[in-house]
Amino acid sequence: MYAQMIKSEATQDDPEKLAAFQARIDAGDTIEPKDWMPEGYRKTLIRQIGQHAHSEIVGQLPEGNWITRAPTLERKTILLAKVQDEAGHGLYLYCAAETLGVSRDELTEMLLDGRMKYSSIFNYPTLTWADMGAVGWLVDGAAIMNQVPLQRTSYGPYARAMVRICKEESFHQRQGFDIMMKMANGTAAQRRMAQDALNRFWYPSLMMFGPSDQDSVHSAQSMKWRIKMNSNDELRQKFVDQTAPQAAFLGLTVPDPDLCWNEEKGGYDFSQPDWDEFFDVLRGNGPCNTERLAEQNRAWDEGKWVREGLMAHAAKKNAQPIAAE
Amino acid sequence: MTKSRTEWPLWEIFIRGQHGMSHRHVGSLHAQDADAAVRNARDVYTRRNEGVSIWVVPSASITASDPDAKGALYEPSHSKVYRHPTFFDIPDDVGHM
Numbered sequence: 001m002y003a004q005m006i007k008s009e010a011t012q013d014d015p016e017k018l019a020a021f022q023a024r025i026d027a028g029d030t031i032e033p034k035d036w037m038p039e040g041y042r043k044t045l046i047r048q049i050g051q052h053a054h055s056e057i058v059g060q061l062p063e064g065n066w067i068t069r070a071p072t073l074e075r076k077t078i079l080l081a082k083v084q085d086e087a088g089h090g091l092y093l094y095c096a097a098e099t100l101g102v103s104r105d106e107l108t109e110m111l112l113d114g115r116m117k118y119s120s121i122f123n124y125p126t127l128t129w130a131d132m133g134a135v136g137w138l139v140d141g142a143a144i145m146n147q148v149p150l151q152r153t154s155y156g157p158y159a160r161a162m163v164r165i166c167k168e169e170s171f172h173q174r175q176g177f178d179i180m181m182k183m184a185n186g187t188a189a190q191r192r193m194a195q196d197a198l199n200r201f202w203y204p205s206l207m208m209f210g211p212s213d214q215d216s217v218h219s220a221q222s223m224k225w226r227i228k229m230n231s232n233d234e235l236r237q238k239f240v241d242q243t244a245p246q247a248a249f250l251g252l253t254v255p256d257p258d259l260c261w262n263e264e265k266g267g268y269d270f271s272q273p274d275w276d277e278f279f280d281v282l283r284g285n286g287p288c289n290t291e292r293l294a295e296q297n298r299a300w301d302e303g304k305w306v307r308e309g310l311m312a313h314a315a316k317k318n319a320q321p322i323a324a325e
Numbered sequence: 326m327t328k329s330r331t332e333w334p335l336w337e338i339f340i341r342g343q344h345g346m347s348h349r350h351v352g353s354l355h356a357q358d359a360d361a362a363v364r365n366a367r368d369v370y371t372r373r374n375e376g377v378s379i380w381v382v383p384s385a386s387i388t389a390s391d392p393d394a395k396g397a398l399y400e401p402s403h404s405k406v407y408r409h410p411t412f413f414d415i416p417d418d419v420g421h422m
Binding site for chain 1: 389
């Protein structure tokens with residue numbers, strides 16, 4: 001997902017307070033910034049929301065890559081709007097994380113020096129225009145699977161950010177599928193591009209949900225706190241069940257010879273992605289890790305004089321009326 | 326990495342929608358001053374006709390009630406059920422009131 005492999009933090013708080021806190025969660029209460037919360041809950045959420053925010057921000061890069069080369073002016077304006085949305089989603093989430101007592105600059109610096117991660121999916125390149133279709137359809141489609149239930153998460157600011165994001169995310173997936181339809185019903189060359197995009201993005205999209213978490217202690221704690229709503233396997237299954245018929249509608253082939261409907265479980269059987277590749281990408285060895293991080297660092301460094309200049313100007317303006325009195 | 330000393334302050338954003346409702350808190354953002362906060366709020370919070378008016382307030386200026394004082398603050402109104410119109414039984418024969 002946009003937040004992968006989030007380890008929940010151990011909590012060493014007063015057992016009585018912990019029990020009261022858990023009772024609030026179990027009763028469906030929303031936890032708000034000024035409420036008492038276990039340190040572990042706070043730290044796990046900062047990591048999870050922060051990673052989610054970073055993914056939205058870094059996720060602008062693979063799509064930004066195609067803004068200048070979109071095939072029509074209409075596609076270009078749509079893609080611009082989508083990338084602008086991603087920036088907005090990042091900002092909603094950073095604000096939610098900041099209510100937990102971490103500053104925006106701290107979060108940014110942790111992304112830039114590699115202490116915090118972003119989703120593995122954005123370390124794959126976008127090689128053709130069809131990739132814009134595949135990203136919207138598959139990557140945003142996978143993100144929605146996770147974000148819709150998170151609208152009911154226990155932390156108020158996070159849940160509210162998710163409500164805004166989900167409203168906008170549906171546009172993203174539809175515009176992606178629209179591109180895929182155009183390509184799949186186009187010339188032979190366009191169909192080849194569409195199939196190639198599906199081939200390259202299928203398994204990385206399945207990886208977004210993270211490895212099977214049935215034995216994970218961290219997942220159990222996060223689920224108890226209602227900051228993780230479904231298991232990784234559950235969401236991955238849901239994604240495949242939804243997406244496989246859509247691929248068939250497009251006349252494209254999912255690159256998995258073992259994909260087949262299982263009547264008994266009422267879902268598809270499918271192959272697992274290469275988890276060694278997933279861990280390798282997380283370690284920084286994906287096709288684009290270096291490029292993505294370098295680009296984020298460049299933007300931050302080159303924007304420094306603007307951030308500081310505007311701040312200095314604001315301070316000067318504020319000082320003037322006092323001097324005149 | 327050196328820590329930036331010039332982090333833009335945080336602003337709380339309130340938007341009034343088109344249907345005559347009050348301004349409503351929608352979130353927060355960073356900006357160097359109030360004018361920039363309004364411009365940023367327009368980009369971040371009104372991309373889909375969500376509003377016709379924006380208020381920005383420095384987050385540091387907000388004083389919030391203490392969540393632990395919920396009892397003391399709100400308990401007294403619990404027992405005053407007569408403040409709601411449904412407390413009074415009006416015979417049907419009286420008609421709409």
